[in-house]
Amino acid sequence: DTEEYGKVINQLVAANDPEEIALLLESLPVVQRLSAWEHVRQPARLAILLAMRHDARETIIREASTQELDEIFQGIEAEDLVELAETLPNRMVDRALAVMDAKQRDLFKDALQYSDDCAGHWANYRLLVLPVNAKVRDALRLLRREIPDHADTIFLVNRMGYFTSAVEISAVIGSPEHINLIELADEDCVAIDGNEKVLDAALKVEKSNFSALPMVDAQGKLIGRMDLRTACEVIREHYEGQLMASAGMDEEEDLFSPVIKSARNRAVWLGINLLTAFAASWFIGLFEATIQEVVALAVLMPVVASMGGIAGSQTLTLMIRGLALGQVTSSNTKALFRKEVSVGGLNGVIWAIVIGIVTYHWFDSILIGLVIGIAILVNILAAAMSGIAVPLALKKLRLDPALSGSVVLTTVTDIVGFVAFLGLGSLILV
Amino acid sequence: DTEEYGKVINQLVAANDPEEIALLLESLPVVQRLSAWEHVRQPARLAILLAMRHDARETIIREASTQELDEIFQGIEAEDLVELAETLPNRMVDRALAVMDAKQRDLFKDALQYSDDCAGHWANYRLLVLPVNAKVRDALRLLRREIPDHADTIFLVNRMGYFTSAVEISAVIGSPEHINLIELADEDCVAIDGNEKVLDAALKVEKSNFSALPMVDAQGKLIGRMDLRTACEVIREHYEGQLMASAGMDEEEDLFSPVIKSARNRAVWLGINLLTAFAASWFIGLFEATIQEVVALAVLMPVVASMGGIAGSQTLTLMIRGLALGQVTSSNTKALFRKEVSVGGLNGVIWAIVIGIVTYHWFDSILIGLVIGIAILVNILAAAMSGIAVPLALKKLRLDPALSGSVVLTTVTDIVGFVAFLGLGSLILV
Known part of the structure; x- marks a missing residue:
């Protein structure tokens, strides 16, 4: 590792583009990152910090001495302080403001009038x-x-x-x-x-x-x-x-976040998904007796869940992109719904037949083949419908479909799939 | 719908930015898109086609008369024809080349020397x-x-x-x-x-x-x-x-692709996932006897699979971003592996305990709680390791981790999870 680390330091000293140095620093584990930072010459430090992601930048700012930060703040401009203010402790922002020239200070205050998802927060003040x-x-x-x-x-x-x-x-x-x-x-x-x-x-x-x-x-x-x-x-x-x-993480997540911080960030997402998994389990539990009689149903459950999940995520992904580009509006939702349900119906029928036949040969039972075929068709159709409905509903609730869409959708397709499959199984097979 | 459609047409006629018109056209179902196209005035047509995605553009070009295309080609520049050539039938490209001025024709040929994932293919020729x-x-x-x-x-x-x-x-x-x-x-x-x-x-x-x-x-x-x-x-x-x-689709996928085309595009991905689901089923099938004796195992399978899948996708997503930015290199893979396995170990232990306790209360059996706890820990650790290893291996095989990473990873976590859970179950519970 030491040799590899030496290579990175050489790259870093050779690089003169702040963006490139920022990427290199981010790619280092924290201890090495901090010692590599010492190799960075002063005039470039501000530009490099600006180019880094929030979490990675924080690892450096937290360890920096007040004197070092003061040097970095020399002659800082409003828009750069706006960017840094996300990471800096308040007292450091005040310190930077104190040494800033009056015009830049006013611009900084103007920018903070706007919240950070508004364009005004990120204005550039070098104008003709x-x-x-x-x-x-x-x-x-x-x-x-x-x-x-x-x-x-x-x-x-x-x-x-x-x-x-x-x-x-x-x-x-x-x-x-x-x-x-x-x-x-x-x-x-x-x-x-x-x-x-x-x-x-x-x-x-x-x-x-x-x-x-x-x-x-x-x-x-x-x-x-x-x-x-x-x-x-x-x-x-x-x-x-x-x-x-889409994986329940933050854009600012550092490649080398401290283990505890990283585990905590991800635990929330695991917890939410655990709740939905337990919900699916609860529905399966309703059919315990059926499963005991026809164990093949338990064996085949992943197939039903997987097909619904994949089909749903395809429609969902198309919707997420369309919503982000403003292409999905009230004027075309119905047409989109019709189209996706048709696609789902077509793929549903085809895969129902394929899976039905495979299952029939595997378990030597026409009825199990029939049960899984119908369940697949039902689930792919349900997946297409929820692929349209879930992101629209989330958007109405002001939640980000890219973040919570897949977990809600998977819950729907898991539950619909298991209930259809095991429910039909208990009607037809027992 | 007709009223809504009328609104879009009005927007379209009012808009004068080709990008905006392109987005509006893409948001229309194909029949309406074609009739809306008639409302677009000639001089803007080329710029609008250029701004559209390949699949959506194709729906229009396929229906355009030769005369209309000839008008569009009047005075076309090399870099625009490079962009359109992806969609145009060969004979139309030849037609465009025939009316093009000689210098632009040479530039077009220069661009085609480079494959479309090289910068040279997309060069801009307006230079000082x-x-x-x-x-x-x-x-x-x-x-x-x-x-x-x-x-x-x-x-x-x-x-x-x-x-x-x-x-x-x-x-x-x-x-x-x-x-x-x-x-x-x-x-x-x-x-x-x-x-x-x-x-x-x-x-x-x-x-x-x-x-x-x-x-x-x-x-x-x-x-x-x-x-x-x-x-x-x-x-x-x-x-x-x-x-x-990530959903097995193409960037060019049109919101309103024809149903058959769309179903066919997506079927491949469904098929690949079906194979992996059947693989998981096959492993479950090895433990049929165990499941018949302890149905609770079948009920809890989604929990084991879900936790592994989510934990793995988090590591994978971090890796995909790192690889795209060139931040994951041979010099930091080991450190990254150690960090992710530590995060996995920590979250694994925590969630193993939580899930173990919930399960113990649900099924009133310490042993089932123990079995699922161990299986969760094993699966989250395996997920962290494959989250690092799978994208690296795919990259070596020159496959895109963003496309195939999740399907390979889910296969690993499903199989490891089911085998650990049901295997331990058959050792401890039967």
């Missing part, structure tokens, strides 16, 4: 702004000073600071100096609202042809912008979050 | 390029003509067309006209290789501070660029793909 009556020559003067990353437009504001329109830098460069900028305005550049959900805002930025969109408050005042890079990160974090949520 | 000895005045002249979207740098090439360096537009604007561009070069702007995996290239672009990175061929010749918007799409599609893969 000019008054609405400015001319091309003013724009050229502005551009000669500094152009922030991912800025391809200049935002025009009126005297009250309200956003009026945007002008592409490319339009400015080719135009005579005396032209009014407003004549060059690009109508396609529409502002996003700071109160919008941050994912919706990010998708708007991704779909636009601009490298950033202006952001306004409820009154229309220009408060910042969201650039394409931030949008890209927001979208990636959303999907990573969904992936992790 | 100047010879390496150009001066600021040449750059300003170039910028006055046209700046493509998401271009914040000018690429410098030598006489052979090899990429040498990049200069930020913002550096150009502020500089005196006689300066050599090479003096302003930004060393951080490194080229990506057309042969690189497209996801890796996209992550590089996302992490860079540029709106696009230059792309070179194996010899270092500048062949195009990848911009941040494309990178963002590639990343989003990757994650959407993983989400869909």
